[in-house]
Amino acid sequence: MLTDIFLQLVNKYSKDHELATNLWLEIFTKYSEPKKHYHTIDHLEAIISDLQEVKDKIVDWDTVLFAVFYHDIIYKASISTNEGDSAKLAMQRLAVIGYPAEKAAKCANMILATKSHELSDDNDTNYLIDADLAVLGKTPYEYQKYTEQIREEYSVYPDFMYNSGRKKALSHFLQMDSVYKTKYFSKKYEAAARINTSNELDEMK
Structure with missing residues (x-):
């Protein structure tokens, strides 16, 4: 399910199918690292499952999805820069597929918001951090x-x-x-x- 969701999402912005596949393989590999026990592919599936219930309330669904896929792509227990590092990586990957810069910046801010889970002025972000804590x-x-x-x-x-x-x-x-x-x-x-x-x-x- 997640594979199809991600590939269809990327293919809306890039017709390079090999690139889309490689980006998915990177995500899958990162979330399957041996030291990850909670921040895994299962976590992503759970978030998207919860968000599907409020999809009609979300303004920028694509950006929220990208934020889900990248929000814990870098997660090491011994460092405190996980969200910042994940947001930076997301910006780099979104630039490669030609994702609009303004939306990519919004995605990065969403990822950063998963650090403190404080109320945001952006309601899409609130839905994301709520699903992250579901x-x-x-x-x-x-x-x-x-x-x-x-x-x-x-x-x-x-x-x-x-x-x-x-x-x-x-x-x-x-x-x-x-x-x-x-x-x-x-x-x-x-x-x-x-x-x-x-x-x-x-x-x-």
Whole structure:
């Protein structure tokens, strides 16, 4: 499914099918790296699945899709520049296919927004960051699986360091007026997200 979505998306802007295939192979390879346990192809599929439900509310669907595909293409637990590096790579790849510069810049800004997940003036961005955090409001089983995968990605850190950082992240979400910025995602996931994150935080104390 993802392969077709990406290739059809690129082919709207470039007729170089070999280029489109190579760009997809790069994405697939990056999201399949051994050290990635959560930020994988499955994560992309989940985001797009959630966003399909609000496609009619999204103004620039193509740019949102490109932001999904590239937002975690560079993700290393040991660095703090993942979003910036991913946004830079996205700009480079979008330039190659002749994507409009203004839209490419919007895509980069969307990717950067997935770092802090703060309310944006751009509602397309709000839908993207909400879908990126949808896992927080999934079933307890899915949430547990997510926390285990995140811990594996950060296995380079001992428990005391990981727990400290994780507590900060969870507290950050809980201190927000709303974890989700759009009505759709707030209604669908907000209550469960607060329960899941609160429970995880309690277990770490």
